[in-house]
Amino acid sequence: MAARNPGTDFRPDWLEAVRINTPATERRAANLTTRRSLKKNWQIAWLLNAVSCIDLTTLSGDDTENRVARLCAKARQPIAPELLEEIGVTGLTTGAVCVYPTMVAAAKRALAGTAIPVASVATGFPAGLMPLDLRLAEIRYAVDQGADEIDIVISRALALRGEWGALYDELRAMREACGPARMKAILATGELKTLQNVAKASHVAMQAGADYIKTSTGKEPVNATLPVSLTMLRTIRDYQALTGHKVGFKPAGGLKTAKDALNWEVLMFEELGRDWLAPGLFRIGASSLLGDIERQIHHNVTGRYAAAHRLAAG
Known part of the structure; x- marks a missing residue:
């Protein structure tokens, strides 16, 4: 696990230096998907690595302790054991399990005896439109329940108005409320309008001490x-150059196929290097992705695709 990001004092001068060439960013992102061709055993190795970085998630209004227990069982054994035995892999788990605060205790019980962390969304997820004291109280509740990681959401209105100092103050208070739990800052990039705003929000979140920056709530x-992910990764690279601290990255929502997993892993490798291909610095928020990855592994081992109903669901 990477060392925690302690953050910095608010540095508005770093934001003033941000310049984003949107057409160039989009061209680079499009080109990335054609740069590497991963076949056969190499492809399977990269897909298994993607599994180890998935935050297996349930965030539904009808979540129950039984559903969380099933999800945790899938996190413990994400790929059918007979398939893993055939390719000589043992000990594979997902990167974490992510639930609502009221389900944290159930997840901790279901994962007892494993090293799989429990992450909890908080701060009025997904909109974040609650008074700050209530958002901080929700973080503290999740931590008290045993959460190892907290996925917080930023106030989009502050970013859209360019009130970066106020956003920093909120995020710094959230980082303090997280205590020993690692903080993932969800930027909700689809609501920030421009890549310039995405880059500045990324910088502010890292200055405030976010251990990961995350694209979206998925909602x-x-x-x-x-393109958004490329922009965020380059701010991570800039932040490391300025401070020496490594910050993780989590794309969420929109990743549905094994090919998507490979594309984002290639992006991580090309822009940040091998260190960012491990769950300590890379998470994927896309539970439905796991089913397609398992189908690809089944095809590699047996020569045929399994029907979806034959693969254990979380």
Whole structure:
């Protein structure tokens, strides 16, 4: 696990230096998907790595402790054991399980004896439109329940108005409320309008001490895209150059197929390097993705695709 990001004092001068060439960013993102061709065993290795970085998630209004227990069982054994045995892999789990605060205790019980962390959304997820004291109280509640990681949402209105100092103050208070739990800052990039805003919000979140920056809640009309992700990764690279601290990245929403997983892994490798291909610095918020990855692995082992109903669901 990477060292925590302690954050910095608010540095508005870093924001003033941000310049984003949107057409160039979009061309680079489109080109990335054609740069590497991963076949056969190499493809399977990259897909298994993607599994280890998935935050297996349930965030539904009808969540129950039984559903969370099933999800945790899938996190413990994300790929059918006979398939893993055939390719000689043991000990594979997902990167984390992510639930609402009221389900944290159930997830902790279901994952007892494993090293799989429990993440909780908080701060009025997904909109974040609650008074700050209530958002901080929700973080503290989740941590008290045993959450190892907290996925917070930023106040989009502050970003859209360019009130970066106020956004920093809110995020710094959230980081303090997280205590020992790692903080993932969800930027809701589909609602920030421009890549310039995405880059500045990324910088502010990292200055405030976010351990990961995350694209989306998964509830916006537009979630993770490659141009947005590329913009965020380059701010991570800039932040490391300025401070020496590594910050993780989590795309969420919009990743549905094994090909999507490979595209984002290639993006991570090309822009940030091998260190960011591990769950300590890379998470994927896309539970439905796991089913397609398992189908691809089944095809590699057996030569045929399994019907979806034959693969265990979370």
